[in-house]
Amino acid sequence: MNQNYINEILAIIRSNKGNDYIKEELLNYHENDIAKIFPLLSKEERLKLYKILDQDTISDIFSYLDEPTEYLDEMSNDAAADILEKMDTDDAIDILEEMEESDRKELIGLMDKEAVDDIKLISSYSDDMIGSKMTTNYIAISRYATVKKAMKTMVNEAATNDNVSILYFVDDDDTFYGAMDLRDLIIARDGSNLDDLIKTSYPYLKATELVSDCLGKIKDYALDSIPVVDDNDHLIGVITSDDIVEAVRDEMGDDYAKLGGLSSEDDLDESVFKSIGKRMPWLFILLGLGLMTSLIISGFEPVVDALPLLVFFQSLILDMAGNTGTQSLAVTIRVISNEQTTKKDVAKLILKELKVGLLNGLIIGSISFCVVLLFLMFVKSKDAGMIYNLKIATSIGISMLASIIVANAAGTIIPVIFKKCKVDPAVASGPLITTLNDIIAVSIYYGLAWILFKTLIG
Structure with a gap:
């Protein structure tokens, strides 16, 4: 990262300008760049930032923080729960796992039912399974929709799900049917048969498959995201490119640990x-x-x-x-x-x-x-x-x-x-x-x- 970004962002936050000006200027920077300056800010400056930026932006920033729990403690429990709700489920789970059990239960109790259900779903899979690496941030459309209806669904869902490069199609019972590149939907004519555009033999992963067994398939397809289904082939999540990189890194770390005769990779923070x-x-x-x-x-x-x-x-x-x-x-x-x-x-x-x-x-x-x-x-x-x-x-x-x-x-x-x-x-x-x-x-x-x-x- 360019060191000047840090100075620029700090100067904006510490300026005497109005909140609207600060917000507009900060939105010109990537969330990762803003996350880099969090340790350099005082608690008062961070609290000011939480009020200026919207929750979606704050949640994106928190996904890049090295010690997010430290900064969540500065907020009220209601505000912290709202931030976790807005985050990708897998990122929220990573943060919750770092908390004390009592704090974790309290925050989960304040989150809405949909977010809690997603957390329970992903947490139900062991760390070595594909299901533990997936996210519920995806857009699913009925296979029976028209091109116009599919486009409308995509636009509505894009407000809350930003993984829009690939669209997934399901039957009425949520059974995975196929996928389509967003580009193909955009250029499709209104009268086109949507079923002709859907790739029905699209690759997918089972949530209960082991990560180590799937890395070859994941790397071979080189997709932005791969759908994940349960044992009944119902679409329940996707593995994004970020998740794939993390899974490969974790697997390499685990294999490297085994090359040293360890049962699994040592964690820096473990006892x-x-x-x-x-x-x-x-x-x-x-x-x-x-x-x-x-x-x-x-x-x-x-x-x-x-x-x-x-x-x-x-x-x-x-x-x-x-x-x-x-x-x-x-x-x-x-x-x-x-x-x-x-x-x-x-x-x-x-x-x-x-x-x-x-x-x-x-x-x-x-x-x-x-x-x-x-x-x-x-x-x-x-x-x-x-x-x-x-x-x-x-x-x-x-x-x-x-x-x-x-x-x-x-x-x-x-x-x-x-x-x-x-x-x-x-x-x-x-x-x-x-x-x-x-x-x-x-x-x-x-x-x-x-x-x-x-x-x-x-």
Whole structure:
């Protein structure tokens, strides 16, 4: 935002001009720009602003505020309830959820029945469902209307519903029938058959569908809004482009949290104990797997005693296995998250990742063999003999090859199995894949060394 806007808006509000002048000037600015100056105003200046601007404008401004509840507290309960009524239902719910339960109930009790019904409808769906992301701000028209009647309905409804770019049509029982661009209605002739203009195969979403399952469809259509229906195909809301962006952002945040082994995304304002509760389950699982890795290494104690050099290169093997497994995991999750991915595509992906793992393993393993051999010959164990150094380098090179192949396979196959079992594949991620790869890589590394140095170990 241009910094001058802040100064301009502040100057207008703090001027000695009349209220009509201030209102007329402020309406030249976007509501988001006005929201930016709220923290810079005194309480008295904000109260003055509430009186000057109409409730529709104030409600639009409040939808852009970072801490709207702080400013609602400055108003009377009746005024605050009126502001919430004018807001999009999903925005009003976000604000109400930040309030104390007693304050929330009091404000809801002051709101009109239609607004309360909309709030109850959206709140009835869990946060991971499409219904929780929708808004009731849309225009619905009877499919049996004439062009003239449809235009009149649109004009009347536009006063309270500003999502007018797409019009939705329903049967007499509110069953979703189709949709039409506003432009098509505007240019339609009075005598045109409205049914011929309605797109009856228009995409829609079920309110009970999971957001994560619908993101592919939402992004593919790239619409300003998508209708939402209940289990009986009655039109009950729409998902707007703003809601879509928010849903994608929330889903990405949740997936990113799962890549860290969390059950869901940490919230900045949640309590320490709640954050601990989210993280602890996976930490216990990873602790168990980590202990298993340590137990496996302890089983190779004779190898470590006879060949302490192997310990120097252990982290090299484990890190590369973890890195390649995570790469494969990221590719796999992206592919299988697409609803259009078929079983054939999944099989093709697995085969491709195995080939990638094999080639990467050959390249990295060969480089590791050469670098380690040179390091041993000229730096670390010059007097140990060529055969000894070759066996150590071979152990590392072959272990690197095998670990990368297995890590690529695990990073691909495990999330596919999770998806098949109706478990979010994102949880088969980061720490879990890395720890499993550690167990496998350690077993391969020390097991191969045991075979090559069997006579030395005894």
